[in-house]
Amino acid sequence: MKFGTKALSVSAFALAMAVSPVFASNVVGSKSEPTYNPASMVDVEGTITAVRQVPAGSPLEGVHLTVKAKNSTVDVYLAPADFLRIFKTNFPVGNDVRVLGSKVSFGSSDVILTNEVDIGVTSITLRDGAGAPVWQNWGTSL
Numbered sequence: 001m002k003f004g005t006k007a008l009s010v011s012a013f014a015l016a017m018a019v020s021p022v023f024a025s026n027v028v029g030s031k032s033e034p035t036y037n038p039a040s041m042v043d044v045e046g047t048i049t050a051v052r053q054v055p056a057g058s059p060l061e062g063v064h065l066t067v068k069a070k071n072s073t074v075d076v077y078l079a080p081a082d083f084l085r086i087f088k089t090n091f092p093v094g095n096d097v098r099v100l101g102s103k104v105s106f107g108s109s110d111v112i113l114t115n116e117v118d119i120g121v122t123s124i125t126l127r128d129g130a131g132a133p134v135w136q137n138w139g140t141s142l
Helices: 003-024 081-085
Strands: 041-054 062-069 073-079 096-106 109-119 122-125
Touching: 041 073, 041 109, 062 081, 062 096, 073 081, 073 096
Parallel strands: 073 109
Antiparallel strands: 041 062, 041 096, 062 073, 096 109, 109 122
């Protein structure tokens, strides 16, 4: 193995180790967070009426959308804000959105744990087929 290849491998490993703690704190499934349930999948289309960010250290920390659908208004949890910044996508109030995810109880209300979000021509997959967050292991392996 040449020196350049070894240096690149070591650098990539160091980068993965440096980035992984940022996303490791956002692992879903802690005692205070709801669990994704593939049996409770919903497909919601509506208009974004609010965007809020739940602070770090709180359950479901990250970006939430309030979406006004035909017959209801729903809370939609997307992902940690740091993870969404990678995609350089925003979610403006007033835009139409489509959300596919698991509708689960959280506290005294329901929340949709997003699997996929479509806004305009942009589609972002946030969970794998089993519902595991794609940010959970982001940067931990190459």
